[in-house]
Amino acid sequence: MGESLSFPKQEQRYLRLAVDAYLDDRNNDAVDLFYQARQIANTLTDLQESALEVFCEKACYQEAIDLFDEIIIKQDCINATNNWIQYFEDLADSYSGLEEAYNNEKASKIPYEFLDLLTSADFSPLADDLPISPEEFAEKIMSTDLLNAKEQTLIYQNLQSLPFDEAKELIYILLQSKRIHLIFQTDLIHLLVENQEKGSYYLRDWQGEKRLVDFADLKLATDEPAFKAGVGYIDSVYQDDPFLMEIMHQEWLLFYCAVYPFFDTLNMKVKEVIKGLTEIMGHVKAVNDMKYQKIRTIRNLIYDGIGGQNDPLNH
Structure with a gap:
């Protein structure tokens, strides 16, 4: 048998009509059509992905960028x-x-x-974006199955909705998990730091080694001096190339959060890490330096996700 048919998401038809109305300067009609798309979309994520794709189909690239920026601003993890x-x-590709x-x-x-x-x-209820039931939540926390990205995001949203005293116990259960x-x-550490959690706890670093961390000594990753230094360095180096600057900001954020709060254990300067990321992203063949190999390994962990063949937690 052949592959199963793949149907477009239902909201895409209304989104295309909405963008057509917008391009014809019929913004009131466009608003009505966007609202209809919103009503029938399964999830807010589905709606937003479809809208970004339709804007690109119609060559409304600045509108796609505006929407993407707003989506990023509203993410909480x-x-x-x-x-x-x-x-x-992937869209830019x-x-x-x-x-x-x-x-x-x-x-x-x-x-x-x-x-x-x-x-x-x-606006309208989007079933898959609502918090999961308490029973399903507990099951996901205690399960031994690997958690995918969507499940981790849903768990994070549920933890946020709980009183901190209740959420804290679940956070520690998750932090013990591979x-x-x-x-x-x-993200979980940030929840503890934001709620002024005290005491010390063993956390796994990017190599899978347990290290003792004192929460009282931590700031949010994005408030750490090393992270801010990296942002400043990127701004100074890529000021003439805003697209590459944006990409490097994203790469640096993800890299730093993958090694937080153990950045010092890399024994590398901020500039070294960013230069290494740049060369690795550019597929420079001469990246044989052991420090750059370390950067490559960490970047693989970020993009392969847990369960990937490069994940040291599986060995």
């Missing part, structure tokens, strides 16, 4: 941000005009009403 960055980079639009740095074009309809969680991605571990 690094794991979800990582998923969106990867999706957007398919639509060359998207990268060109990034380089041109034009002003925002998309009307605010569109952004609100496409990113606000307050089932979570390094990025998700950072």
